[in-house]
Amino acid sequence: MxxxxxxxxxxxxxxxxxxxxxxxxxxxxxxxxxxxxxxxxxxxxxxxxxxxxxxxxxxRRRPSPARHAGAAPPVPDARQRPEWTLPYAQRAGADLFDAIRLRRHAAAEAGARALRPVVSALSADGRSAFARWVALQLATGLDAADGGRVLVALAKVDLVLAARVRRQLPALCAELDGRTTVVSGAAVA
Incomplete structure (x- = not known):
């Protein structure tokens, strides 16, 4: 030596x-x-x-995962491939829901930042489909406290979308429970 x-x-x-x-x-x-x-x-x-x-x-010193959240998913170009915006919005929404459910605040902030441009790139039909998807996720997968946190995060991303989801949620829960049947927009008992 x-x-x-x-x-x-x-x-x-x-x-x-x-x-x-x-x-x-x-x-x-x-x-x-x-x-x-x-x-x-x-x-x-x-x-x-x-x-x-x-x-x-x-x-080597590594950055703390709580302080530095992962990179946001790439935002699709709605002018080139408009059919990609809804799946990207659903993926970004699922990441946001998981971060809220697991109480990872930095990841939830990153998920909200990733969801905002994708939601703004959605068309009117895409926004209504995404609002229905979010309402289904809230009605079937999350408990009440996490659902409230998701609605607060959605209100920070897009207030109109959060209001639409909140409006759809009671009718959708009733539909899933089997109490009412929705036929072309009109509820029939």
């Missing part, structure tokens, strides 16, 4: 350090890799000081 005479390390308080690869500096205290409560008394493990660890082997 070769001897390291001097090495520059931006993470150390002293910028120049000279040490041999086989000897341990007396001023440097080694931290064991196993927890102290699991180690027998008086046993210390030889650990390489940070200046001897190559740069590619050093631990």
């Amino acid at each position: 070769r001897t390291i005479r001097s090495m520059r390390n931006e993470h150390d308080s002293d910028s120049l350090r000279s040490a041999a690869a086989d000897e341990v500096d007396a001023t440097w205290t080694a931290m064991p890799s196993t927890p102290l409560f699991l180690m027998p008394a008086g046993r210390a493990e030889a650990v390489r000081p940070p200046t001897e660890v190559p740069a590619h082997a050093r631990a």
Whole structure:
């Protein structure tokens, strides 16, 4: 093993350090890799000081997943492929619902940011189909507290869409319960 005479390390308080690869500096205290409560008394493990660890082997800091949400799904170009906007809106809506259900606030904010441009790209027929789909999701899949959170998030994305979903929800729940049958827009008991 070769001897390291001097090495520059931006993470150390002293910028120049000279040490041999086989000897341990007396001023440097080694931290064991196993927890102290699991180690027998008086046993210390030889650990390489940070200046001897190559740069590619050093631990890197990774961003916290709670602070940095994932990237939003790509927004379709409604002028080129208008038939893609409804599936993209449904996918972005499902991501938003999952984030709300799992109480992941940063992911819910990212889902709302991803849903806003896709909903604005929907046509009038696409908006009504998406509102029906959202109402079905709320009526069948989520409990009352999560449904309320979804409606609040939808109101932040598009207020008219949230009002349409809220208007459709009681009739849709009654239809799913089998109490009424909807025939071409008119409810028949």
